[in-house]
Amino acid sequence: MTAPRVAIVGAGLAGSLMAVLLGRRGFHVEVYERRGDPRQGTAEEGARSINLGLSRRGLKALREIGLLDSLRPRTVPMRGRAVHRPDGQIDFHPYGTNDDQILHSVMRGDLNVALIERALSFERVRFLFRTAFERLDKDKGIAYLTDEETGEELTVAADAVIGADGVFSAVRREMQRGEPADYRQEFLDWGYKQLTIPPAADGSPRTLLEAFHVWPGSERMLIAQPNHDNSLTGTLFLPLRGEGGFEALTSPATVERFFRTHFPDALGLMPDLVREFAANPVGTLVTVRTSPWSHGDKAVLVGDACHAVYPFYGQGMNAAFEDCLRLDACLRTHPDDWATAFRRYQESRKPHTDVLADLSAEHFTELRDRLRSPLFALRKQADVALHGLFPELWQPLYTMVSHTTIPYADALERARRQERVLRRVGGGAAALVGLSAACAVTWAAARRRHGR
Incomplete structure (x- = not known):
């Protein structure tokens, strides 16, 4: 049986991870990127790139492809927030109650290069840089591109084209042209x-x-x-x-x-x-919500191309990696029916990425306006203390989003249930302060008893 041939547009994080996942299954994969090869220090993105925080979702993807251990020396653990006050003092707010509840800071370029090199370890994968995507025949799976160094026009016929070309995706534009598509x-x-x-x-x-x-x-x-x-x-x-x-x-x-x-x-x-x-x-800073994410069995989108979010929750890259794992799983489940695989992929992901967009916008307000609030700090302290005392019963929303792989919409619904319980128990701001202090004292005593 002839191995499937896939063309990926975009050699960023999502496109490179998708190349790894398909390459290890023996697919013929060609990745096309308008920019230069980041391994040669030619990527133009540097000054526009916000550093990345790997959370549990991103770590899971890197572990899945055998890259986590080799990449770890180029990461730095972030154990909590260091909040700088106007007087120059720093308040430290830990992310969680144990060493599993931390983020890992990594430079985008380092991660991108590692993913490209991992993808190229598979003999049927290749990358073509300085190659610009122009248009798509979405019914036939034919991509038309231009080699920007020679001016040569390229016609690439594939079993499917994957758009991993970011927030202003040209593949998305071509795929949805003339279709009843939603875009915001x-x-x-x-x-x-x-x-x-x-x-x-x-x-x-x-x-x-x-x-x-x-x-x-x-x-x-x-x-x-x-x-x-x-x-x-x-x-x-x-x-x-x-x-x-x-x-x-x-x-x-x-x-x-x-x-x-x-x-x-x-x-x-x-x-x-x-x-x-x-x-x-x-x-x-832009948020994108769109539908559909695919066209028949010939084109599909991943990452920012189908759900860009503001960076304030630090989940854009982590969510994109989840996309790749989910799309790969759907292709495994429906190996002979890619149209169904693509549809199932969107059905399983879009409700959660829509919630992530809302959470990312709300977190901007939290970081900007609430971190210096004593009441907000007490509320967060109560959340962490309750989680420490009852780790299976109580999980803060931030913990579920960043330190688990609970789907985003499910995490939000659970957090809302917990919030209703806390408000019923607290009964107002004054009671919340007392509850927060009591939880914090109890949690600190428990940590001391266990020598932590």
Whole structure:
């Protein structure tokens, strides 16, 4: 029997993982990417890329393909949030109650290169860079592309074309053209700019390394994630317009004054701030919801191409990896009926990625506005303490999303049930404070008894 032939458009994280999953099954896989080969340092994405936090879902995918152990030295554990107060003090909020409930920070480029190299370990997989997708014959599975170095036009006939080409997917556009398709795109009126906290002169980290750093504020927010070289990748989020937005920061003096006023301790961590701020572009933040995700048995979408979300829950990459695992499982279940496989894949994933989009938008408000609230901190403290005391009965929403593989919609429904219970027991803000304190004391005592 002839092995299936699949063309993947997009050699980012989802496209490369999909190449691994299909390549190990003996498929002929060709991956086409408009940008250069990241193994040669030619990818143009760097200054626009927010660092990634691998959660349980992403770790599961890497473990599945045998990549987790080799990649782990290039990751840094993030054991909780380091919340920077205006006076320069740092409050540490642990993510969970044990070492399994942490995130792992990884640079996008490192992960992408590892996935590409893993995919190329299979003899029937190859990558073609600097090759731009142009159009698709969705009924025949024929992709038309252009070699951007030679100008040669390529016609690729495949059993199926997989669109892994991101939030502004050209495959999605071609696949849905002329079809009764739903499409909704929501831009946040904020943007982001990537910055760097380099190691100190002696190579040590300038601040606490094993944490997700947040400088919250209702009109501005700065975050930073650690890297294996003791640097941290910072990301500044601001409104795109207005006096406090990116359009107002037009000179070295205004940038330095802005940081001195709003993030004084961060200013001391970024000696190259002014040059980097001028050099790095402002990225946009967008949510995409769409349907259908496939056309017959000839085309299907994965990752941001079918469900882009804001980055504030840190689940975009993790959700995309879940897509790939689920699509691969559906193809195994329906090896002779790819149309059904694609349909089952969407049915099993879309309700949950729609919920993730809502959660990601809500988490923006939490990070920006609530982290400094004492009542909010007590509420979170109660959640963690209850989970520590009753780990099987009580799981915070963040724990379920980031530290389990419970489907997103199921996690949200369970969290809402728990919230109703807590409110009935608490009976108001004052009681919530008391309950939070009692839970925290009980949990701390339990930890001491067990020597933890």
